[in-house]
Amino acid sequence: MESPTLTQQAANNTKEQFANSPDLQSELENAIIAAYDAHTLMSTQALDxxxxxxxxxxxxxxxxxxxxxxxxxxxxxxxx
Structure with a gap:
């Protein structure tokens, strides 16, 4: 996951604090959506x-x- 915000938080917090970051949850959701979109597009291109x-x-x-x-x-x- 490429995120300057998460990188900074990881540098400045304990693992437990980092795990409870609301930014981590939103970045995780964004990464899942991006992966889904990329795989859907690739699958459509391959089928076509x-x-x-x-x-x-x-x-x-x-x-x-x-x-x-x-x-x-x-x-x-x-x-x-």
Whole structure:
């Protein structure tokens, strides 16, 4: 969380005092909303674009090693 107000409060207060700051609650809510908005926008863009979907599939298969991870998981535990 990037917040000059919270940074200053963390520097000048105990952890307990900081945890009770009303600014912490509002900054947390703002961060959650910002993350939600960003994920919603990205999801909409991905759903609306076959090119984005293909790029995501490429990343999952060739860089994140999705197939290898799932195959390893399947061989570690018996099928149900």
């Amino acid at each position: 674009s076959k090119a984005v979907q293909q790029a995501l599939k490429d990343i999952l298969l060739n860089h994140a090693l999705l197939w290898e991870a799932l195959r390893a998981k399947a061989t570690e535990s018996p099928a149900r």
